[in-house]
Amino acid sequence: PEIVVWKEFDRSRLYTADLESGLHYLLRVELAAHKSLAGAELRTLKDFVTVLAKLFPGRAPVRKLLETLQEWLASLPLDRVPYDAVLDLANNRMRISGIFLINHVKWVGCQGSHPELRGYSCALWELFHMLTVQAGTRPGALDGTGFEGDPQAVLQAIRRYVRTFFGCKECARHFEEMAEESLGSVTTADQAILWLWKKHNLVNDRLAGHPSEDPKFPKVPWPTPDLCPACHEEVQGLHRWNEGQVLLFLKQHYSPDNLVDMFAE
Numbered sequence: 001p002e003i004v005v006w007k008e009f010d011r012s013r014l015y016t017a018d019l020e021s022g023l024h025y026l027l028r029v030e031l032a033a034h035k036s037l038a039g040a041e042l043r044t045l046k047d048f049v050t051v052l053a054k055l056f057p058g059r060a061p062v063r064k065l066l067e068t069l070q071e072w073l074a075s076l077p078l079d080r081v082p083y084d085a086v087l088d089l090a091n092n093r094m095r096i097s098g099i100f101l102i103n104h105v106k107w108v109g110c111q112g113s114h115p116e117l118r119g120y121s122c123a124l125w126e127l128f129h130m131l132t133v134q135a136g137t138r139p140g141a142l143d144g145t146g147f148e149g150d151p152q153a154v155l156q157a158i159r160r161y162v163r164t165f166f167g168c169k170e171c172a173r174h175f176e177e178m179a180e181e182s183l184g185s186v187t188t189a190d191q192a193i194l195w196l197w198k199k200h201n202l203v204n205d206r207l208a209g210h211p212s213e214d215p216k217f218p219k220v221p222w223p224t225p226d227l228c229p230a231c232h233e234e235v236q237g238l239h240r241w242n243e244g245q246v247l248l249f250l251k252q253h254y255s256p257d258n259l260v261d262m263f264a265e
């Protein structure tokens, strides 16, 4: 097996390599389980790709790939698409210039201390948080998609992606339960950012001590006080989140300015 050397990284930053590896895995591995896409599945993919194409804040060749994929899906006269056609586009066999996405995974901030740990599921969370933050900080980014003016649009696209395509079926079931219970109460883009943060912390809490927990990355309420001291308050001896500060922190942490290209090829 390939020997993977540990890369030192900064937990307060996001790494382009993780997000691009996550997209590679999503497009070339996770979707590949669906040999052909039709009906509600195809609509779910189209909507998720639309959200990615409009909001993914990464490097230009990857954004170009997502835009091309979105335009191609939108222009299809068919209601059934073979997965291989999606793959061809991702692999750029159509020789459209300026499109590129790495074709292997390279985890940095999402490295696990064991190959079975972290990796894709970590990158997927980061991608989802980035999408909600982008929707909340770039008004107008979704104009023309039919999603404009809908504060739940990004979360609903994420929810349907997870339900339909996420390879971890147990995760998908838990996520759907949380969405069904409270996603409907989200009425602003800021609430959407905070909803995903809260649910992610519930998942962290549920998984603490679980075999999927990486001992190097214990499941704790996030952001920890070292990352965001102002996010934490104590009221009569009890811990309380300062949600205004959490929102500011999320907008900074998941902003394109916090993305590091180091280790990305």
Ligand code: FAD
Binding pocket: 110, 117, 118, 119, 121, 122, 123, 124, 125, 126, 129, 162, 168, 170, 171, 172, 174, 175, 196, 197, 198, 199, 200, 201, 203, 204, 207, 210, 212, 213, 214, 217, 222, 223
């Ligand atoms: P992750 O939880 O993957 O987080 C990635 C990074 O996001 C962290 O390193 C941190 O920088 C940041 N982060 C952490 N908490 C928050 C937060 N609250 N808000 C914003 N950013 C945060 N695994 C199961 O075993 N059972 C499940 O039911 C399950 N459900 C899942 C549902 C979804 C939608 C997803 C995407 C994953 C799910 N997983 C589940 C996988 C699990 O949540 C972790 O992704 C995995 O255990 C790897 O953990 P990690 O240490 O890399 O941190």
